[in-house]
Amino acid sequence: MIEPDIFGVYRDYIFCLNSQDWPKLGQFVHDGVRYNGEPIGLSGYREMLERDFFEIPDLYFNVQLLISDPPYVACRLSFECSPKGKFLGLHVNGKRVSFTENGLAPIFETNS
Numbered sequence: 424m425i426e427p428d429i430f431g432v433y434r435d436y437i438f439c440l441n442s443q444d445w446p447k448l449g450q451f452v453h454d455g456v457r458y459n460g461e462p463i464g465l466s467g468y469r470e471m472l473e474r475d476f477f478e479i480p481d482l483y484f485n486v487q488l489l490i491s492d493p494p495y496v497a498c499r500l501s502f503e504c505s506p507k508g509k510f511l512g513l514h515v516n517g518k519r520v521s522f523t524e525n526g527l528a529p530i531f532e533t534n535s
Contacts, residue, residue, distance in 0.1 A: 430491060434489075435488075437484050439451060440472065443472075445472075445473070448469055451466055458523055478506055480505075481505055485502065494530055495527060496530050501522075502523070
């Protein structure tokens with residue numbers, strides 16, 4: 424088995440998100456994807472992202488830290504954005520917010 428370029432794959436995934444290239448999302452996300460432990464599938468994941476970008480028009484995923492222990496990748500993402508209305512239960516109404524998010528995911532080689 425050839426080891427995939429985990430950093431390259433993850434950065435391509437982030438580029439896909441930031442450019443909102445939803446037809447390519449399936450190249451990076453498995454149809455059985457889970458979010459916070461709940462199965463949502465690729466279509467549910469895409470709907471969640473589309474909703475996020477609608478509610479936060481200037482949403483941008485900024486990779487602060489990327490670590491790999493194959494087949495896993497861990498990432499710290501930072502965000503500076505202006506959500507339209509409520510964000511995390513707070514009425515921000517377009518005010519600028521900053522936050523970070525940590526993620527851990529397996530990356531597998533595919534035959535596609």
